[in-house]
Amino acid sequence: MPLSPYLSFAGNCSDAIAYYQRTLGAELLYKISFGEMPKSAQDSAENCPSGMQFPDTAIAHANVRIAGSDIMMSDAMPSGKASYSGFTLVLDSQQVEEGKRWFDNLAANGKNRNGLAGNFLGAWLWQSHR
Structure with a gap:
């Protein structure tokens, strides 16, 4: 499911x-x-x-x-009072070029937290929008 x-x-x-x-x-x-x-x-x-x-x-x-x-x-x-303080979505691309395209598109109006680089998890991490 x-x-x-x-x-x-x-x-x-x-x-x-x-x-x-x-x-x-x-x-x-x-x-x-x-x-x-x-x-x-x-x-x-x-x-x-x-x-x-x-x-x-x-x-x-x-x-x-x-x-x-x-x-x-x-x-x-x-219901009730909601707070709009943000959220995180994880994008998982199996293709390097697609991942780079997503990164570049998000970086245009977003906050780049640590660049497009690998890390110990084997993934590229953290791009923020607004």
């Missing part, structure tokens, strides 16, 4: 999807905004379980595939 991360964004999920498509060649499998969802009794703030309302353009659910792995994402918070 595969394990897929689910990332929550604070209103910039569409930007993240576009970024992953541009830098990593992500394939958009599915995307629905809150405005595209069927209307229900939960559309009013008093009936919404989280007590939150989202703009029609906010992403309710999306699924992208990067190098064979699915990542789900949305602008919605699961």
